[in-house]
Amino acid sequence: MPDRAEIRIGEYQSVPLDEGRLTTRDVDRLHALRSGGHLTLAANRSGWQLKAGASVGVLVLDRVRLVIEPKFAIPGERLMDWLAYALGAPAPVPAPARRWATGPDGYADLVAAALLEQCEKLVHEGLRRDYVRHAGTEPVLRGCLDFAAQATRRYGQLDQLHVRTFDRDAGIWENRALATALKAALTLTSSPDLARALRGVTHAFPGPATPAGALRALDRMQYTRLNDRYRPAHAWARLVLRGGGVTDLLTDRGAGADGLLLSMPALWEAVVRRLGTEAGVSLGGRAVPSSGTTAITVRGDLGNASAFRPDLLLSLPASGMAAAPVLLPVDAKYKRYDRHSVGAADVHQLLTYGTGYAPGGDPLAVIIHPSPGGHTHRVLRVGGPQGRPLGAVHVLGVDTRVVPAESSTWVASVLTRTRH
Incomplete structure (x- = not known):
């Protein structure tokens, strides 16, 4: 990999770049990423002003290696737990055997190492033919x-x-897609040891395909008992090959820049959907769609009707003698609400959800946000004139330092209290 100047910034931070730091191809690729909300690039007198969005990771350009760091760190081992949890994929290997480290390369090296370990496991077991x-x-x-x-x-x-x-x-798509992902992962890491290991295992796979072809094959992949062992490796391969997007977490905008950018709000939404669903199931409930007959719609405005849709809508058994289940809207917020008060716009949004799904009852809604310092829970009670209650918003902070299963159990315990 050619020597590149490394530039490190945080989410929503900006950095000036001299005109000579970016090639014409770099400028085109950065503008392509702008449509996905990953970053913005604007010309100024001395060159360019680059501002990061809510995406974090590594972006490898012709002359610059850009590292976008998260607002608050999650330990490397725990990060992989949460990524695997959001993807619905099992953790690649037991925690004591992991070689992942939280270093200056951050997310990109962690995911590349996860892909490497899954591919090594497949080679050891024998590639499918x-x-x-x-x-x-x-x-x-x-x-x-x-x-x-x-x-x-x-x-x-x-x-x-x-x-x-x-x-x-062995030249089937299950293997060729992984060969393509291993080749792409080489451009993301600056660790000599990891790069050497990636090259070593790549030789065991058949010739790679184009990234677009590999992604199409992965999206069409059907898993049976013959190839089910490939599922975890393919989950990490999708993460690497999307670069600017993950099927379940991001929208692929077709950006051509080499890199791995994770949209943290989209990642957190995927985490909350699974956390809330598992918590609801443990209480005898289930997740229900927030569209169709359960949609909150706005009509009469210019254009087509619009809808309010929470990230997750739970149907929970009602407490006491009530027969009808309780509909509880849950919204994911990638914000530090353990340190800051909930914004007025979010309060308005959650009150709308609560009123829409609890007509004639007590409007209730839930916000779930990351809280690296420990689990937190507080209740916002909104009142009208003469103290008339308008609704309540439960604000849950999930500790990202613990394993997802522990967080799911804690969320379930809080949801139990919200129904009493």
Whole structure:
């Protein structure tokens, strides 16, 4: 990897760049990332002003290696737990065996190392082989004779036969997608040891495909008992290959810059959806869609009708003798509400959710935000004139230093109290 100047900034921070730091190709790639809300690039008198958004990670450009750090750190081992939890993939290996470290390379090296360990495991077990179509020439007839190729390329000569065969081979998409991801991961890491290990395991896989082709194959992948062991490796491969997006966490904007950018708000929404769903199931409830008959809609304005949709809507058994289940809206906020008061816009939003899903009852809604200092819980009670209650918003801070399963249990305990 060529030497590049490393620039480190935090979420929502900006940094000036001299005009010579960015090539024309860099400028085009950064502008492509702007549409996804990852960052903004504006020209100024001395060159450029680059401002990060809510995405963190590593961006490898022609002359610059940009590292965008999160507002608050999650320990490296715990970060992988939360990423795996959000992706719905099992943690690659047991915690004591991990070689991940929280260093200056941050998220990119962590994910590359996770991909490496899963690929090493597959190589050790033996790569899956399946029948693959091949077209080539043979001295004897194998498979099917390609009459058109034989007639137009050999002109009646029979010393070599153009044939089409199906042979068991490792060059299937399960393996080729991983080879593509391993090659992409090499551009993300600056650790010599990790880069050497990535090169070593890459040789065990068949030739890589294009990133776009590999992603299409991964999106179409169907898992059976024959290839289910590939599922964790493919989850990390998608994370690497998207670069500016993950299927379940981000929207892929087709950005061409090499790098790994995680949208922290989208990541947190995925975490909260799973946390809340698991907590609701443990209480005998379930997640329900917030569209269709359960949608909160706005009509009568210019254009089409719009809708208010919480990140998660839980249907929970009602306490006491009430027969109808309680609909509880839950919204994910990637904000430090353990240190700051809840913004007025968020209060208005949650009151709308609570009123919409508790007509004639006590409006209730839940905010879940990250809280690296420990679990927190407080209740905002909104009142009108003469003290008339308008609704309550429970603000839950989830400790990101603990394992997700422990957080799910704590969320369930708080939701139990909200119904009494």
